[in-house]
Amino acid sequence: MNDLPNFNFRYAILGLLLLCNTMMYAHHPNTICNNHNPEAWFCDLCGCSTSSGSFGYGTLSNANFVGLRYIYQNFESKAGIFSNSPISKETFNTVQLWAQVPISDSFYVTANVPYQDLTRNFEGERENLNGLGDISAIGWYKIMFYKKKTTDSTAIDYNLTKEPSGHSIQFGIGVKLPTGKFEERLADNVNPGFQVGTGSVDGVFSVGYNYGSDRIGVNTLFSYYLKGENKNNYQFGNQFSYSTNVYTVFSGEKMNVMPFIGLSGDVYNSIKQYDETLQDTDGSILNASLGSELAIDKFIFGANYTLPLSQSLFGDNVKSKQRFSVYVNFAL
Template sequence: MSILLFQFQNLNAHNNLEPCKNHNNHQFFCDLCGCATSSGSFGYGTLSNANFIGIRYIYQNFESKNGIFENSPKSKETFNTYQLWAQIPITKTIYISANLPYQDLNRTFNGATENISGLGDSSLIGWYKLNFYKKQDENVVNFNGEKEASGHSLQFGLGVKLPTGEFEERLADNVNPGFQVGTGSFDGILSVGYNYGGNKIGVNTLLSYYLKGENKNKYQFGNQFSYALNAYTAFSTEKVNIMPFVGVSGDVYNAIEQYGETLNGTDGNILNGSLGSEVAIKNFIFGASYTLPISQKLFGGNVESKQRFSVYVNFAL
């Protein structure tokens, strides 16, 4: 399962000599396929302050131990996700994000390779943005009537993940049941975020809760709480804006349920560290990030997330 977001402003913000003053978006998150091992820490939006339509590639790999012993056989899973994503404003304070993923997943176990691919779960989120403004000096007359932005803002999101990807019950018996192109369920998404953008630095945070629904196979992935914090800076010229960032993110997963019964050992948590950068050149926005786990315990320690990276290119509208 995958997703997106936010309100964005005019492309001229890319060429502003103080680009961070106008940065209002943050990186938002949901797991790729609705499964407990697919971390929620993937951005819905970018650091750049623009409406866009674009494409993004995300790579993940996992190692799953099929047994309780140290020498138990292990399977290796590789997740490749190709997304069409967009960020579209409705009003000055309301905006939507949309995402349509294609999944290409590979699994190697005991010398045999399995591949599944297809359309993943699409998502749609509506956002409301609350800006904060500087207190006006009562001794200064404001002739234009415009308030001066403080750089601080809050965002509130409400959305849904749609079951456009296929769920295969036979794959749920794997040690890593996240090896699916879709969940087969409708899921709700609740998010709140805080952003600060100064002259040269910025911070954005996000807290999200995912209410997982039950699919037609009576299978229900556990509800998920995700959190993220990114700090970035900016280096600008008349034509190019470069924004490196570092961040931490994590997910806490409830246990999976099937036929109303909780499946033991299917909950977990993970904490990640990441770094990356974004480059805006005219109407094009290029970005890349690399993520490694700091600590994790997934499926009783039987599933290990190794690394992930993503790259994207967007066209600012």
């Protein structure tokens, strides 16, 4: 929590202004939360290998949408094996244009176009990187389950409408493109994830389960990231991510509020360069998340705060600190 004053207030003010401006035009009751099939917090594909799956592609409201999301992350990296070794402090600011677009009743696509602004402070020197990050897209196939009818077998049922049970599963296959710049000179840092992009084409394979009722919901997602080798013969380690969130719904006359709590984690394989495994470049992290989503008419506002519960990254030389996300979406 001591790192909170280092929060980049330029982005916070921009987000608050956007939020307030949008709320001025939203005055009608929300109707998009009644599908009872909320999507999981689908894992994002940040170009940084130290990023977690805590922040995702979807919203609790189960709406197809287009919107803006801001993510703040910070890390501390120890450049040495001694307790008094110098510390590098890294701040990651990401603004994303993201969307979920339906193709059919069972198939939809999520996409993410990030802009990265990264800052590193080490022994009095400040380094800044910014630019377009790695664009990603995932195609999802959703299977919904319906309630069994208990009508009299001798009677003719003229109502052919199926009633959703609230349970569903989805399968996703996607790709991350090397649109963000990868700088080989930065790969020698204690935290090689301090990059605008990976420079590689990566594959994503996901499976998730959702349940939603009028008052409560649960969603769980498992994803595997197959990392490719970039033109510098550098390959970030493959990554397994998992997350589960539990939320409740408070419905009002003009809005729905959905607070949630969750757990998420990532397991990273070692980085390779020229087919050689680099020492102390694997790791794992477990996070706890707390947040809420507010839906008014077709506007969706969300916030998510994440704090690591346990971690072992890059030989314990890199520490993930707090993470924070806010977003404003318009339901399609």
